[in-house]
Amino acid sequence: GKWRTISANDHVACGIKRDRSIWCWGSNSTGQLGNGTSLNDGPSLTPTKVSFPGKAKSLSLGWQHTCAQTTTDQTYCWGVNYVGQVGIGPIFYDPVLQPTRVL
Numbered sequence: 001g002k003w004r005t006i007s008a009n010d011h012v013a014c015g016i017k018r019d020r021s022i023w024c025w026g027s028n029s030t031g032q033l034g035n036g037t038s039l040n041d042g043p044s045l046t047p048t049k050v051s052f053p054g055k056a057k058s059l060s061l062g063w064q065h066t067c068a069q070t071t072t073d074q075t076y077c078w079g080v081n082y083v084g085q086v087g088i089g090p091i092f093y094d095p096v097l098q099p100t101r102v103l
Contacts, residue, residue: 009061015047020055022068023047030064030080031095038095051098052076068099075102 006015011027024033025047031038034050054070065079065086076099077086084091087102 005059007059007061009063011064012061012066014050014059014061014066016056016059016068020057020071022050022052022056022059024050024066027064031097032064032066032079034066034078034097034099036097038097050078053099053101065096067102076100077102 002018004016004018006013012024012032013026014022014024016022025044027043028037028041029039033044033048035048036051052068054074057069057071059066059068062085065077067075067077069075078096078099080095081092086096086100088100
């Protein structure tokens with residue numbers, strides 16, 4: 001198949017393809033698709049490419065957020081950040097719509 005791995009939670013699924021790109025589908029209420037869009041653009045019924053800066057090694061989906069690692073061990077997260085789960089510092093209520101590096 002064309003997928004290295006797939007992960008899913010209640011409302012969204014994401015996978016890493018053989019070329020190490022990340023694709024997500026399903027709900028986009030809090031930017032879960034990681035492509036710069038959110039709720040107003042609606043869900044994706046087919047895989048949508050994530051704006052991921054690098055080649056993905058692994059990913060993990062949480063409640064309305066996703067984190068992934070590059071093959072060079074950099075970590076990026078996107079989605080809801082109500083309690084700081086994106087790992088980028090201050091808590092804010094607007095979703096993180098694109099992968100953002102966790103330092």
